[in-house]
Amino acid sequence: MTRILLHSAALLTVDRQDRVIDDGWLVIEDGRIADLGPASMRPGARGFDEVIxxxxxxxxxxxxxxxxxxxxxxxxxxxxxxxxxxxDGWYNAIREPELAMVAEDMAPAVALSCAEMALSGTTTFCDQYFFAEEIAAAAATAGLRAVIAYGIVQLGDAARGTEELAKASAFVEGQRSADGRIIPWFGPHAPYVDNTEALLTEEVKVANRLGCGIHLHMACGPEDNELTLERYGTTASVALEKAGFFNGRIHAAHCLDLSDEDIAVFARAEAASVAHCASAGLRSGREAICPVVPLRETGVTVALGTDNVAANNAYDMVSEMRVAGLVASHREGRAQPVSSRELVRMATIEGARALGLDHEIGSLEIGKSADLVAIDISGPGYSNTPDLATLLVYSGSGRDTRHVFVAGEQLVRDRRLTRRPFGAIRSDYDAAYRAFWARVAAAKKAA
Structure with a gap:
């Protein structure tokens, strides 16, 4: 039994009472949070394997x-x-080069992504892509907690859709990790644009049978609704609700173009959530902004995500909190309609809830897994404040992360990865990057 005492920190618990403990401590025991509290109740150092x-x-x-x-x-x-x-943008910039990808590209690419996430304070991520088995293996090697959604792209080919659903089912059945860190899901890319209604509804039925969720892109632009407006006179969200799609756990990314009726669809669903990717939305040039305030007002769980680092270019979730707060103010036309504490919740417990993991992670509470981060707020850019959440969101940076634990295992110690040196990860990635883009160039030349 390993026991670790962390002490003399300001604790953002993100618990039900949103407690902030100015001078607090926390005990990790066998990978879980065993106790926590203020300095006046702090235990002595004896009996601990490590005191930090x-x-x-x-x-x-x-x-x-x-x-x-x-x-x-x-x-x-x-x-x-x-x-x-x-x-068009996705197909030209991403889809065509993707055709040159091979399974061997995944491990070095995902390793670097996991390293960047860990070093900036992310302990759990939700991924949707091809080569799901290789991505799951790389995430497991890195030690992060991850929901890995098997990417399904149909593009009008019914036989391909059926084949991909069968492969996704086999992935889910075979990839649940014993330690609970890797959670397999289905990942249809997007409704109607490249997954038909028939395939989507079948995916929900199979996902419910297998006990997994579905992660997809929704309401990214007007073209998402073109087919259903022509066919049914409704948006894609409304059409999918009528087809029974929202009967499962649905986690939808972006959701820029949600009408009031669409928001009501999400609110009525038993387990629907939204991943708001503020930076990626702004970089896309879209005028629409995810309606975070109306969604939250109707009880919909809204989490935060970076999207890929072609659309965002960074994995810094502290920065993502700040951008989400700024765009909410811009959209609603008033100052801070989403408070700093709410933004912190969106990046922690609401993200956990969206992934069905809020019983296990997302807050500092006794009995939960010790997935936690220590961020150094003693350097330039930080100062005394009456509101720790505001300091973190609007002054902070994920690059000030000093220690990271997942299930009690310290993955980052003093800003260094513990499982594998960053230099080795970067070196392997650099070689994979050169090989991939050489393949893309060769494919273009051959065409």
């Missing part, structure tokens, strides 16, 4: 990146001038 002084730090739940495509780090900087939230 966190003076000048905030200790909080690990951040949850609720939407990304980790292998797409290979595309960082390759989508300038393209809107990845349109079919």
């Amino acid at each position: 002084d966190l003076s000048g730090h905030v200790l909080m739940p690990g951040l949850v990146n609720a939407h990304t495509h980790s292998a797409m780090i290979l595309f960082r900087g390759h989508a300038e001038g393209q809107s990845l939230l349109t079919m």
Whole structure:
């Protein structure tokens, strides 16, 4: 039994009472939070395997990146001038080069993504992409907690859709990890644009049978609704509700173009959530902004995600909180309609809830898994404040993360990865990056 005492930190618990403990401590025992409290109740150092002084730090739940495509780090900087939230932009900048991908590209790409996430305070991420088995293996090697959604792209080919659903089912049945860190889901890319209504409804039925969720893109642009408006006179969300799609756990990314009626669909669903990717939305050039305030007012769970780092270019979830707060103010036309504490919740417990993991992670509470991060707030850019959440969101950076634990295992110690050196990860990635883009160039030349 391993026991660790973390002490002298400001605790952002993100619990039901949203408690902030200015000078707090926390005990990790066998991978779980065994106890926590204020300095006046702090236990002595005897009986602990390790005691870590966190003076000048905030200790909080690990951040949850609720939407990304980790292998797409290979595309960082390759989508300038393209809107990845349109079919043309996605196809031209991403889909065509993707055809040159091979399974061997995944491990080095995902390893670097996981390293960047861990080093900026993310302990859980939700991924949707091809080569799901390789991505799951790489995430497991990195030690992060991950929901891995098997990417399904049909593109009008019914036989392909059936085949992909069968492969996704086999993936879900075979990939549940014994330690609970890897959680397999289905990942249809988007409704109607490249997954038909028939396939989507079948995916829900199979997902419910297998006990997994569905992660997809929704309401990214007008073209998402073109077919259903022509066929039914309704938006895609309304049409899918009528077809029974929202009978499962549905986690939808982006959701920029939700009408009031669409919001009501999400509110009526038993387990529907939204991953708001504020930075990616702004970079896309879309005028629409995810209606976070109306969604939350109707009780819909809204989490935060970075999207891929071709659309965003960074995995810093602290920065993502700040951008989400700014765009909410812009959309609603008033100052801070989403408070700093709400933004912290969206990046932690709400992300956990969206993924069906809020019983296990997302807050500092006794009995939960010790997925937590310590962020150094003693350096430049930080100062005394009456509101720790505001300091973190609007002054902070994920790059100030100093320690990271997942299930009690310390993955980052003093800003260094513990499982594998960052230099080795970066070296392997650099070689994979060069090989991938050489393949893309060769394919273009051959065509």
